[in-house]
Amino acid sequence: MKFFIVAACIVACVFAANPESEAQVVSSNYQQAPEGSYQFAYETNNGISGQAQAVVKAVGKEVALEVSGSNSYTDPEGQVISLTYVANENGYQPQGAHLPTPPPPQPIPDYILKAIAYTAAHPYTEKKE
Template identity: 50%
Template sequence: MKFLVVLAVAVACAAADVSHIVRSDESQAPIVRSDYEQQPEGHFQYAYETGNGIVSQAEGVVKNAASENAALEVKGTVRYTAPDGTPISYEYVANENGFQPIGSHLPVPPPIPEQILRGLQYIADHPAPVVPVVKKTV
């Protein structure tokens, strides 16, 4: 009897579908489409799509190019499927203020509690008094 149980377990393990456990080598995904344009003044745009469903496009613009405060601003979108099958899509802006993604899959902070908001308003309405500092000379 024990032999039959062990044999049944061995057959079940051998016949099990493990394709969902083994990840395919996504580093070898073929590039289906790729476009890239660059202007001499620094503006650019690109778009690509891979065989495993990743789609991305972006456009970069140099802001204030003639000044000391020149900055590159990049706007783009990315679309792909997460390992669990969830479709992921987000837009982003990257500029002097950092990388700012916007997507429904990204976490959202909880709202600030009413007590905290009232406390912050009280602090703003009642600033601390300014105390003059007197320096002693020796």
């Protein structure tokens, strides 16, 4: 029982110290069309905002939903984090300066290129006995 009381006190302190728990919605808009497309936007008084649009489109013989939108907020260090995205038949494609990027491709070493050329010039043939 003591553990439960201590845990409840800790949870209460965390929520009391969290300024995000006091955020108020400044604006909110949502519209949906009968065919399934929609759009929404929201903003809070602490700088969090987001918006998205979705359209129904034909992909071959199938029907798919393509969603594009953006979100932004201020991180604890005061930097504004912005994210834009598209989600469609090619998957979720986020973009933002804060997202990690892969390293640039490295050139293929010469010994690998020579091995590939040799293998192409001398294909494997199975010996018949």
